[in-house]
Amino acid sequence: MDEKLVDILGDIFDLEPEEISGDLTHEDVPLWDSLNHLKLITAIEQAYGIQFAMAEVQSIDSIAKLKAAVDAKQG
Amino acid sequence: MDVPNLRKELKAIGTHEALMERLTRLDPAGLSAMEVSIAARRLRHFDGPPTLKIAYLGNRTFEPLPDYLEVYGACHAVACSSYIGPYDQHFQEVLAEGSGLRAFAPDVILLALSLRDLAPALADNFTALSDADRQAESDRVVASVKDWIGAAKASGSASLLIANFVAPPRPQAGLADLADAAGEAAFYAQLNGALAALCRAETRTHLVDVDAIAGAYGKTRALNQRLYYLARREWDEGFMPALAETLLGYLLALSGRTKKCLVLDLDNTLWGGVIGEDGPENIKIAKGDPVGEAYRAVHHAALALKRRGIILAVNSKNNREDALEAFAKQSDMPLKPGDFATLEINWDHKHENLARIAKTLNIGTDSLAFADDNPVECALVRETMPEVAVIELSGDPADFADLILSRPYFQKLEITGEDRQKSQQYLENRKRDEARDSVGDLAGYLATLGTEIHVRRPSTKDAARIHQLFTKTNQFNVTTKRYGPGEVAEFIESDDFDTIVVEVSDRFGDLGTVGLVLIDRRGDWPRIDSFIMSCRAMGREIESAIMNEIKRDYLLSGRHEALFASFSPTKKNLPVTTFFERQGFAIAEESDSGDKSYRLAASEAALLDCDHIALIKED
Numbered sequence: 259m260d261e262k263l264v265d266i267l268g269d270i271f272d273l274e275p276e277e278i279s280g281d282l283t284h285e286d287v288p289l290w291d292s293l294n295h296l297k298l299i300t301a302i303e304q305a306y307g308i309q310f311a312m313a314e315v316q317s318i319d320s321i322a323k324l325k326a327a328v329d330a331k332q333g
Numbered sequence: 334m335d336v337p338n339l340r341k342e343l344k345a346i347g348t349h350e351a352l353m354e355r356l357t358r359l360d361p362a363g364l365s366a367m368e369v370s371i372a373a374r375r376l377r378h379f380d381g382p383p384t385l386k387i388a389y390l391g392n393r394t395f396e397p398l399p400d401y402l403e404v405y406g407a408c409h410a411v412a413c414s415s416y417i418g419p420y421d422q423h424f425q426e427v428l429a430e431g432s433g434l435r436a437f438a439p440d441v442i443l444l445a446l447s448l449r450d451l452a453p454a455l456a457d458n459f460t461a462l463s464d465a466d467r468q469a470e471s472d473r474v475v476a477s478v479k480d481w482i483g484a485a486k487a488s489g490s491a492s493l494l495i496a497n498f499v500a501p502p503r504p505q506a507g508l509a510d511l512a513d514a515a516g517e518a519a520f521y522a523q524l525n526g527a528l529a530a531l532c533r534a535e536t537r538t539h540l541v542d543v544d545a546i547a548g549a550y551g552k553t554r555a556l557n558q559r560l561y562y563l564a565r566r567e568w569d570e571g572f573m574p575a576l577a578e579t580l581l582g583y584l585l586a587l588s589g590r591t592k593k594c595l596v597l598d599l600d601n602t603l604w605g606g607v608i609g610e611d612g613p614e615n616i617k618i619a620k621g622d623p624v625g626e627a628y629r630a631v632h633h634a635a636l637a638l639k640r641r642g643i644i645l646a647v648n649s650k651n652n653r654e655d656a657l658e659a660f661a662k663q664s665d666m667p668l669k670p671g672d673f674a675t676l677e678i679n680w681d682h683k684h685e686n687l688a689r690i691a692k693t694l695n696i697g698t699d700s701l702a703f704a705d706d707n708p709v710e711c712a713l714v715r716e717t718m719p720e721v722a723v724i725e726l727s728g729d730p731a732d733f734a735d736l737i738l739s740r741p742y743f744q745k746l747e748i749t750g751e752d753r754q755k756s757q758q759y760l761e762n763r764k765r766d767e768a769r770d771s772v773g774d775l776a777g778y779l780a781t782l783g784t785e786i787h788v789r790r791p792s793t794k795d796a797a798r799i800h801q802l803f804t805k806t807n808q809f810n811v812t813t814k815r816y817g818p819g820e821v822a823e824f825i826e827s828d829d830f831d832t833i834v835v836e837v838s839d840r841f842g843d844l845g846t847v848g849l850v851l852i853d854r855r856g857d858w859p860r861i862d863s864f865i866m867s868c869r870a871m872g873r874e875i876e877s878a879i880m881n882e883i884k885r886d887y888l889l890s891g892r893h894e895a896l897f898a899s900f901s902p903t904k905k906n907l908p909v910t911t912f913f914e915r916q917g918f919a920i921a922e923e924s925d926s927g928d929k930s931y932r933l934a935a936s937e938a939a940l941l942d943c944d945h946i947a948l949i950k951e952d
Contacts, residue, residue, distance in 0.1 A: 269340060269367050272374065292564060293396045300570055301367060312559055 259325060266301045267321065270294055283320040302328060339364075343371050349379035349412075356407040357719065362578070364404065366397075366570055373400035376407060377414075384414040385588055388439035388491070390423035392450040394566040401577035402584070409581065409742065411590055420565065421450065423481060427488040435488065440817060441587060442485060443580070445496035445543065447567055448474070455520075460505040464515050471520065475527045482535050490819030492587050493538040494580070497525040500544055502552035536796065537818035539583060539746055543576070550575045582744035589804025589815060592722055592742045593700035595638055596690055599649035599656055599678070601706040602726055602733075603668065604628045608651055613659035618666055630734035632667035638743055639672060642752025644694060644759055647676040648686045648703065674759035683710050684717040694759065695868040697807060697905060704737060747797045751845045761842040762869060768841075779873055779945045783840040786848075786875060788882050789951035791834045795846065796821050799834065802849045802865050807905040809866040809876070811898070811912060816863075829855050830862075835879055837870050844870055848879055852887075859887055861898035864912070871908065877941040878948050880916045888935040895934045902927040916941065 264275050271289045284290040290298075299315050302308070302324070308331040310318075318324050339359075346352045352375055364372070387402060389395040399415035406413040416437040418426045423444055426434040434442075449456045452470050462470070478495060485493055500521030504510035510517050525544055532540040547555040550572050557569035568576065585591050600607045605617030605624040617625040639645050645668075649656060656678045660670050670676065675693045677686035683705070691698045699720035705711050706726040715723050722742055726733045737743075745752065769778045791799060796818065803816045816824070824830045835848030847870035851863040861883075866876055887893050898913050914920075917939055918931035 266367075269371060293394075296560060296564055296566065297366075297370065297397070304366075312563060315559075315563060 259321075262305055263302075263325065263328065266298065266305060270298050270301065278321065280320075280322040280325060298324075306332065308332065339368055340371050343368070343375055346375065349376070349381040352376060352379065353381075353407050353410065353412065356404065357410050358715070359408050361405040361408040361581075362574060366573075369400055369404045369573075370397065372404045372407070373397075376403055376412075381412050381414075384412045385441070385584060386414050386416070386437060386439045387584070388416040388418060388426075388434055388437060388442045389445070390418040390426055390434070390442060391445040391447070391496075392421040392423075392565070393445060393447050393568075394420070394564050395445070396566070397570065398568065398573055398576060398580075401573045402580055405577045405581045406584060409585060409590065411584060411588060413584065424484065427481070427485045438489060439491045441494060441584065442491045443494045443496065443541070444478070444481065444485075445541075446478070446498075448498050449561075449567075451477070456501075458505075459517050459520070467515065467520055471524045471527070474524065475531060478528060479531055482531070482538055486535070486537070486819070490817055490823075491537075492818055493535075494541050494583055495528065495532055495538060496541045496543045497528050498544060499547045499552060499556065500525075502556075536793070536822050541580065541583070546575055546579050547572065578739070578741055582741035583746065585742050586744045586746045587804075587817070589801070590742065591744060591805075592643070592702040592740075593696050593805075594644040594646055594674070594690070594694060594702070595635060595737070595743070596646045596648045596687060596701055596703045597635060598683075598703075598705040598707070598710070599647060599651060599659075601730075602704060603631060604659070604663070604666075605730065608655050608659050613655060613662045616659060616663065618663050620665070624730060627730040627733065629667055631730075631737065634734040634737045635668060636672065637738065639756050640753065641743065641745055641748055642755045643743055644674045644756060645672055646690045646694070647673050647678060648683055648690065648705075649678045650680055650683070651678050653678040671760070672756070674756060674763070682713070682717075684714050684721075687714065687718060687721060695808075695871065702740065702742065704733075749797050749801065751798055751801070754843065754845060758842065758844055758869060761844075764841050765839075776945075781840075782873065782945070783947075784873060784875065784945060785838050785947045785949065786878055787836040787949045787951055788833060788879065789836075791825055791832050793822070793825060795834055796825060798846050799824075799832070799849060802846075802867065803863070806865045806867060807903070808868050808908050809864075809871055810903075810906050811864045811909050812862065812901045813903050813906060814863055824851060829853070831859070833879070833883070835866075835875070837875060848875065850879065850883065852883075856897075858895050858897050859893055861896070864898070864909075873946075874941075874943045875946060876912065877916065878943045878946040881940045881943065882948060882950065884933075884938045884940060888933065888938040891935070893935065895932055896938075897921070898931040898933070900929040900931065 264278050267273060267278050268275055271287050299310060306328060314327055318327055346355055356372060389399060395417050399417060403413045403415060416434060416439060418434055426432045452474055454462060455470050482493060498521060500518060504517035506516060529540045532538045555569055555572040556567055560566040597603055605628055606615060608616060618628050619625040635645055657670060660666060675690055677689055687698060687701055687703060691701060698718055702722040702724060703714055704724040704726055708725060708727060711723045711725040714721055724737060724740060726736060800818050800821045824832045831852040831854060833850040834846050836846050837844040847867040849865040850861065853860045853862040887896050898918055900913060913931040917937060918933045920929055921932040922930040
């Protein structure tokens, strides 16, 4: 996972880098509530210069899905 | 501002105090969204000292606005805490005894409603409505806000901030909307006008012009449709700094944390160029010269602040004669030497001059803001006097005026007669000082002043000034209780309290309403809860004349057998440490923290000699 993504996840969910892996879902992360979800999406969009559709915003519920969505946008 | 690894640094700070101290050295406008988020989380992590409590109510998702306000507040040394009411329950929250809002007991409530839920017909189908329907909807919305204000005021003593409605950036009728006198743009102007009138008519209620703040930022960017659909979060994150900075202005004004004096440098701050090098005739300050016009705008900004009641002063490294010659030679400069309460023009360090300016004006250095173009001077002042707000005029002079006017600590929610006259009063003080120097001895000087004081009970017209005296007076203030506007209204109206205001004038001019006494009558004996005098009235025994009147009224008249008084020490109220002893009171109780309770028996009440003051009692 790239450093930028780990940084953002660490900042928003208050996690150490070694705690972050693709296996995590929103149920595993105490701070992953609906407000922090939007914070995460906005931060990712800004950092990567991409934009998610509303349906994508709703479907991203794990770090694996988030990473896949970011990779797909970046082509 | 670019602070590398600020996020890591913030996470590592171990105490609330250290975090607040670190934040006061940051310019909030330079913080990224992530830095704000982390700073807010860290602030909440600690059990901080007492805070300014802000509640957010309405039919919208407020986050992350509370984060921004808590962090921006911390950057200005104001610790805030937040309560966000449940969605669309602003009435329940103020009405229900056991609500979260009641338990939180806020100092400030922000009500920000969206018409999209409150009046969907207006928001969605404006052009489908008849003129009568539009009017009926508008009346219903204003009446509902009015009802809420009434309920909120009955529920506690919080100040109320009411957000107005953002007029849609694209009216449904398009360009044709402007041809219709009852069109959408006109409708919102009228609706917001009615809301503004409502706020003006209510005490401790203030309008927040979100329509104008969003307009200045760009409405289509400020209103984020995607986040509204996803989470009812209408305000874009990018809009938060503008909104938070404005709201911070309200908080600083309500809590009395505003600056009293703007201190200005001269070269490259009030004009382009350096007098010592370019000569007084060659500095850029003329109309018609682009750079000169930018500096003239700085003069107009300073004069606008002066009319708000902010005192102006000069702090410049120059030969004094050269600088005064520049003012004389460039005679169409908007600012004149007489606009400044004091001019420190010499080769001393700027921070030494700032200390001198504060002393001359009899205010604390934490009441000063200092504007200078030189980054080294700015850094030195920040380092030596962190309590002074530094306005660093870097970049293009075209932006300087706005940089000064946009500072949140120059905000007032109402400009009183006192504010308008303040600079005049400081000028009169300068003349009094000169008179004292020529008379020599103090008693002789006091006798020549011809001081007259008017003692009276206040009316609601005095509420704004009384609130100012409670929140802004530090030195001559026996208990330094910072009462809010709601409590002030109660003091004026209730029979449980006697409030006395004192106006002072002398042969040099009018000092205005400078004295305030609050007597709590709820106990067995009347108790002086607050005794406050503005610093510009200190040193002439006015306090003894006021106390004589209180002794006459409460004790010598036979109304009461004793009068009590309270004192709490602060870092700043040293001038009143033994005030009650000097007035003949005896200590009844003293706590370890230095709080004292005093008692004066009617049989021991003696009037102090202050024949040089004429006291007039008004009904």
